[in-house]
Amino acid sequence: MSKSRSRKNRSARQKQRARQDAARAARAAAGMCPLYGLNLPYSGYREWLTPIDGAQLPEDTPQDLADFSKRLQRIAPLYGGTLPLAAFYLEQQISAGVLRLESTADPSVAFEVDLPDMATVLAETAPLVGDDLPPGDVDEDTGELLHQLHALGALVLDDRHVLRLSVQA
Template identity: 35%
Template sequence: MMQNVAKNRKSNKNGPNKQAARAARQRREQRLLEINPLFHGSPPYEGYREWLLPNPLTGKFDLHSNAPMESRLYFARIEDLLLPLYRGKVPMAATYLDDRIKSGVIVLADDDGPDAHVTVLPVTEFARQVGHDDGQGHQEVCPRLNCAGSTHVEDEHRVWVHLHHLHAAGSLLINDRDAIRLTVPPNNAGDSWQFVATGQCR
């Protein structure tokens, strides 16, 4: 009898504690998801399986002393331009978006299959459709992506910054066919990503 009472008290004591801990964990996961949906939301494409993470102490990428200049310039650009936009963690997909911007065109897909309907748009036209309008004809795109370092002026690359902000916020993803899908990130950990029909571009 005494053992049963003690067991019930222990069960009652731990029950609310476990529920509170679970609720706290869920709130933390939701906050992390809101802060960085690409990193914590597990997007369904390969470009979000590999991340470029700098040294947490220096905020820089650790390169070998004999690293080629091409690699140094590549990582310097990521440090200067992408790390601040992606909260210090850059998915490989962000570099694919860079490549798309550099090409001058965006491939917008309504599905991931081989028969998906795709629309090819100039970068500036796509930026207009997804809400960028600076009243200046969308000419400030930074298509060559060669502005890393002291010559980069963020205000001069509004379209580029706008598209990367949308990507970092989870409003668009780069699929495994190197096309853009318009998306809504999950609200809760474990939820699925939602896809937006291409006709719903603003």
């Protein structure tokens, strides 16, 4: 009896996986951000949320939550209107001003980089940024560039919420 139950559960898992794959393919075909088409093994990419544009928060909403909601609505277009849960984690790091990056020498090791230091690195190495960063908006522009790279699938967050470079075949 346990064998048939096992087979039934396996079948149910296969059906669920097929539904998830079909939904992922439909989102990718609809022109959503490239992250939709990737089958990333990290938990931050299992749930996708759609902020409601122009949604009114209750008056007693704490200011930091209201500000965070506004930032998410601002970055939603970078992800095609629907954000992976990992984008929330990335935005939290950007808001805190400290990014957790994977060590290229040892992927199990993460180190912290201040956002202004990351802006300097990006300004020196990324032609997308160059001299176009206005001095007063370095953190905001760097955050937006990080979200753009994330939406393209060039950066991903693992289950420890550490930024990793993504090499796609």
